[in-house]
Amino acid sequence: xxxxxxxxxxxxxxxxxxxxxxxxxxxxxxxxxxxxxxxxxxxxxxxxxxxxxxxxxxxxxxxxxxxxxxxxxxxxxxxxxxxxxxxxxxxxxxxxxxxxxxxxxxxxxxxxxxxxxxxxxxxxxxxxxxxxxxxxxxxxxxxxxxxxxxxxxxxxxxxxxxxxxxxxxxxxxxxxxxxxxxxxxxxxxxxxxxxxxxxxxxxxxxxxxxxxxxxxxxxxxxxxxxxxxxxxxxxxxxxxxxxxxxxxxxxxxxxxxxxxxxxxxxxxxxxxxxxxxxxxxxxxxx
Numbered sequence: 537x538x539x540x541x542x543x544x545x546x547x548x549x550x551x552x553x554x555x556x557x558x559x560x561x562x563x564x565x566x567x568x569x570x571x572x573x574x575x576x577x578x579x580x581x582x583x584x585x586x587x588x589x590x591x592x593x594x595x596x597x598x599x600x601x602x603x604x605x606x607x608x609x610x611x612x613x614x615x616x617x618x619x620x621x622x623x624x625x626x627x628x629x630x631x632x633x634x635x636x637x638x639x640x641x642x643x644x645x646x647x648x649x650x651x652x653x654x655x656x657x658x659x660x661x662x663x664x665x666x667x668x669x670x671x672x673x674x675x676x677x678x679x680x681x682x683x684x685x686x687x688x689x690x691x692x693x694x695x696x697x698x699x700x701x702x703x704x705x706x707x708x709x710x711x712x713x714x715x716x717x718x719x720x721x722x723x724x725x726x727x728x729x730x731x732x733x734x735x736x737x738x739x740x741x742x743x744x745x746x747x748x749x750x751x752x753x754x755x756x757x758x759x760x761x762x763x764x765x766x767x768x769x770x771x772x773x774x775x776x777x778x779x780x781x782x783x784x785x786x787x788x789x790x791x792x793x794x795x796x797x798x799x800x801x802x803x804x805x806x807x808x809x810x811x812x813x814x815x816x817x818x819x820x821x822x
Contacts, residue, residue, distance in 0.1 A: 537561075538696060541758035542592045542621055543740045548752040550719040551705040556740050557588045557761065559697035565763035566625060569802055575633035579641070581692035582670045583615045584625050585699030588761055589688070590649070590674075591617040593703070598653035604665060606645025609633055622764035624800045638669045647673060678703070687724045693736035700727060723751075765801035772796060772805045773815055781816050788812055 540562040544555045559566075559581070566584065567577060583602055591600040596619065603614040610633070615625030633641060647663035663677040671688035678686035685704040691697070702724055710716050726747045734743065744753055776784060776794065787794055794807040807815070 538737075538739060539758065540761045542588055542761055543758040544592065544756045545740075545744060546754045546756075547719075547723065547748075548754050549709065550723070550751075551707055551709050551716065552702060552719060552723050553705055554700065554702045555589050555592055556743070557585050557592075557697075557699040558740070559584060559588075559761060560695070562623070562761050562763040563692075563697045564695055566623075570626070572627065573632035573634065575636070576627050576629055578692050579610070579613060579633065579670075580615070580625055580627045581697040582690040582699070583613050583627075584623060585690050585697050586670060586674060586688065587615040587617045587625070588621060588623055589699050589701040591619070591621065591623075592759070594619070594651065596651075596653045597655070598651065601650040601652065602647065603650070604642055604645050604647045606642035606665075608641060608643030608645065609636060610641050610645075616766075618766075621759055621761040622766075623761065624763060624765045626799050639666070647677075649677070685720055687727065689727060689730065689735075691732055691735040693732060696736050698735045700730075702727060723748075765798060765803070767798040767801060767803060769805055772798075772807075776807065776812075776815060784812055784816065 538558045538560050540558060540560050542555055542557045544553065546553050563581065563584065567580065572580065587600060587602045590602075594600060599616050599618045601614065601616045603612070604610070605612050609631035610627065610629045612626070612628040615623060617623040642665050645665050647665055649661045649663060651659040661677065661681055663673050665673055667673040667676060671690060674688050675686055678684050687702040689700045704716070704720050707716065710719065730743070730747070734746070738746065740758070741755065744755065784794070788809055792809065794812065795804065797804050
């Protein structure tokens with residue numbers, strides 16, 4: 537079984553780096569009891585893989601959130617990943633998405649990439665969803681916003697999720713523009729030849745050797761990925777408080793308690809009358 541990991545690599549003779557993400561058990565944990573269709577699974581798989589690949593390149597403590605909201609068949613797709621590669625995500629769709637092209641999945645939607653460091657300022661970039669797939673949308677974003685040529689490829693097969701990212705680095709080894717473009721075109725072309733079967737079954741070293749046996753590739757140690765939900769009773773308390781005291785008391789009068797589930801992991805949280813009274817009085821679970 538392929539391990540749940542992010543593994544980075546570097547082309548020693550060109551200014552290009554890359555990474556491969558593999559989600560196996562962690563993806564099964566993410567989708568457990570969610571009832572997603574096969575097309576919905578493909579979408580949340582791509583968003584999860586993309587998030588982890590991008591988070592792996594950031595040098596900070598905090599989280600990266602990839603979120604698309606719209607009014608079409610999919611109203612929300614969101615994934616979140618922290619510096620330890622703990623990730624979670626969900627999709628809210630009114631349709632199973634089968635036979636719907638990517639450009640019709642979202643209506644009046646944009647993709648927000650939000651970086652939330654534990655220390656420092658929050659940053660958000662906006663991605664157009666006008667391209668034919670998520671990979672192309674992200675590639676356009678990096679080209680326009682970061683001026684870094686970047687290439688993505690995603691796959692999901694029988695619960696195994698793979699993602700590959702290639703990225704051109706600022707000129708250090710090669711200053712010749714034409715040679716840099718030639719290197720970039722060659723490296724991306726080889727990656728584009730991967731079959732779905734190879735993406736689903738080959739371990740990272742075998743995959744990279746098959747693609748780049750004529751290149752000098754340095755492979756770094758893998759980093760473990762896992763599904764982990766950051767929900768807590770304290771976070772739910774803050775959400776309840778945002779509803780306002782009158783609405784909380786109205787719900788209590790009707791039901792005698794407030795029961796809510798985390799949409800990411802389905803954990804149930806129960807607040808009885810005493811819990812709500814203490815919450816309103818300024819006492820919480822922490």
